[in-house]
Amino acid sequence: MxxxxxxxxxxxxxxxxxxxxxxxxxxxxxxxxxxxxxxxxxxxxxxxxxxDDKDDLCVAMLQRLHDDEGSALQDAVTSVGDVADDADLDTLLLAAIELFYASRWDDPKRVLTGQELRLHAARSPKMAQAYRDFHARTTHGVATMLETALSARGYELGTNGPVAMSVLHAVYDYGALGALIGSDTIEGDVRVQLLMEVLRALIHPQDADARALDQVSPPPA
Missing domain, CATH: 1.10.10.60 (Homeodomain-like)
Structure with missing residues (x-):
């Protein structure tokens, strides 16, 4: 057996x-x-x-993606944790982008397939539910890791984690397709540059009072 x-x-x-x-x-x-x-x-x-059918295959493909991303994220968390506490913001942002990249398909064929799965989810009720569940799990996990890494270095997101991740997903998807098409408006890696600019807009120094509260140990039970 x-x-x-x-x-x-x-x-x-x-x-x-x-x-x-x-x-x-x-x-x-x-x-x-x-x-x-x-x-x-x-x-x-x-x-x-x-x-059972192609939809069933697509759901299995989403699960594969989720499992692959989970393994990659564990490795990426280490890269953020290794950033020196006194590192400048750009260094921290690049580490955060590495973490985000680990949650996305990067191979050209997988980028295209990822877009196709999303389009199919818009057409198929069965796929739509599976896609929502997959997106929610991935978004929550990456958001929690990013918020934790930022807070440890005195920064925070200007909005809640899932909203920030949704913005980053949209920017990444735009940049990933742009990289395949070939952009003549932005030189170099379109995705990295776009994500850097968006993260700069989303991240700001943590409020000093809030940071002090984060560092206070909870009273004994």
Whole structure:
């Protein structure tokens, strides 16, 4: 049973990998099950043994994304924690962007597939619920990490964490697609520059009184 389960898990992963490539080229609606199976080297039977339909595959893809991001975020948290306490704001912002990057797909095919999944969620009620759940989990986790890292160095967000993350997601998505299209208005990495500017606008020094309260130990129970 363990061998069969492992083999089935490997089949699912290959189908998801193949779907990422096919979705990036043709979109979710434009990609057929047959094309996904052909890219993965499997039959339709293998597909329907693992997924009810393309929506079911898309939900599994979102879960894969969430799991991958969770692992990457753990590594990125270390990079923010390693920033010296007396580092300037730009150094801290670059570390924060690394943390944010760890929660997003960066490979061109995955960037396109991520956009396709979002468009599909706008069309499919089943995908919409899964996408909302995925986005909420990811947004909350990254926001908490960013707020903690900023507070430890005397800074805070000018709005609540989830709102700030939604703004950053929108800016990142715009920049990620812009980088693939080729921007002639901004030189260098469009995404980094845009995120730096937005973060500068969102972050400000923490109120001295509030910072003092943060540092006060709670009274003994």
């Amino acid at each position: 363990t061998h069969v389960t492992a083999r089935r898990a490997a089949t699912r992963e290959r189908l998801i990998d193949a779907a990422i490539d096919v979705f990036a080229e043709k979109g979710v609606l434009g990609a057929s099950v047959e094309e996904i199976c052909e890219a993965a080297g499997f039959t339709r039977g293998a597909f329907y043994s693992n997924f």
